[in-house]
Amino acid sequence: MAPDASNRITVYVATESPFSHRVTYALEETKITHDPVWIDLFNKPDWFRQNVHGVMKVPYLVHGGPQLHEDEEPGPGSVRIPESLIILEYLADVFPTSGLLPADPALRAKARLFIQSVETKFIPAFVGFLFMGAPVHAILGAIEALQSFLPAEGFVLGTWSIADATFAPFFLRLEALLKNGLGLYDESAGKEAHAALHSERFARIQTWITDNLARPSFKKTWDEEHYIQKYTQRLDIARKTGTFAPGLDIPANLKQK
Ligand SMILES: N[C@@H](CCC(=O)N[C@@H](CS)C(=O)NCC(=O)O)C(=O)O
Structure with a gap:
């Protein structure tokens, strides 16, 4: 287009x-x-x-x-x-015919509800878990809430839409960080989160992320190795300065983690 x-x-x-x-x-x-x-x-x-x-x-x-x-x-x-x-x-x-959002108002409403849950529940839990020492159940609960939106197969609305684009970049980053033990959480909490995300409880969200990863558009825009390299750099700076990003100061007791 x-x-x-x-x-x-x-x-x-x-x-x-x-x-x-x-x-x-x-x-x-x-x-x-x-x-x-x-x-x-x-x-x-x-x-x-x-x-x-x-x-x-x-x-x-x-x-x-x-x-x-x-x-x-x-x-x-x-x-x-x-x-x-x-x-x-x-x-x-x-671009109303681009496939970003369907025309059906009910599906558009479902997309917006999913996006609202990403923004108001998942992102605070993601930041809390990775940088603030928040317990693992909060982030798992937020992901479970998103999983409950998914139909038996396919994407949030069945076919792909911007709803999927709002969450897949975060979910994959979380997986990559847990796999590499990167973040300011306890080692045991990291292992617990990683094991839970690969258990039966999260089987549906795992097929959803696999479906995202299979799309050429996602492959073209995601480089895990590069992300891990950049994140490691940022974590080193955060440990020294106490700030992960503008407006995101980390608690002093977590700097050594
Ligand atoms: N709510 C904003 C958040 C944007 C945001 O925080 N972007 C970060 C990068 S992920 C940024 O530009 N941070 C500035 C910096 O790191 O200096 C959005 O949805 O676009």
């Missing part, structure tokens, strides 16, 4: 960022032509703050105008959108 030369889509994204991955996965899935600009989160360029997005967070979408050089300021007529979920909904609105 190609926008004309004067109506480009630019996405500012970072390879390791699960929020960015939501957007790159969805864009690849629909084959909407887009120009990615890769931001190094360890060394955010000044032009990103000055010319593009003062808040300096990714993902960030610019729609409209000609193709941008990476440090160029978007033109005044372009649409500029932060926040991964708002970007996904915007793309679904602008």
Whole structure:
């Protein structure tokens, strides 16, 4: 799906960022032509703050105008959108036949309920478990709640939609971190979480993630080895500075873990 030369889509994204991955996965899935600009989160360029997005967070979408050089300021007529979920909904609105969201209002409502559960239950539990010493049952409970949305087979709505794109990047990152023992949780809690996720209790979510991984769009946008390398780097910095990301300070007693 190609926008004309004067109506480009630019996405500012970072390879390791699960929020960015939501957007790159969805864009690849629909084959909407887009120009990615890769931001190094360890060394955010000044032009990103000055010319593009003062808040300096990714993902960030610019729609409209000609193709941008990476440090160029978007033109005044372009649409500029932060926040991964708002970007996904915007793309679904602008490209209604792209398969991002079905037309059926009941299915759209189900997608939004799933997304709300990802945002309000899973993400706080994910951050709590990985960085704050929260108990393992909270994250497992949040994943179980998401699993309960899944039909007997296929994706959240049966066919693939942005609902799947909101959660798969996080679930795979969690699996990769647990497998590698990375995070500020106790070793025993990590092993418990990993074993539980591979038990019968989570069999359905495992087939769902396998189905996501099998999609060319997901394969193209996910590099586990690269993610682990970036995450290890970030964890080292967090242990030294006490901050994992802007607004995410880690408790002093967990820094040695
Ligand atoms: N709620 C935002 C969260 C975006 C976010 O926190 N992005 C992180 C990367 S995963 C970021 O840009 N952090 C800035 C930094 O690490 O300096 C969304 O859904 O897009």
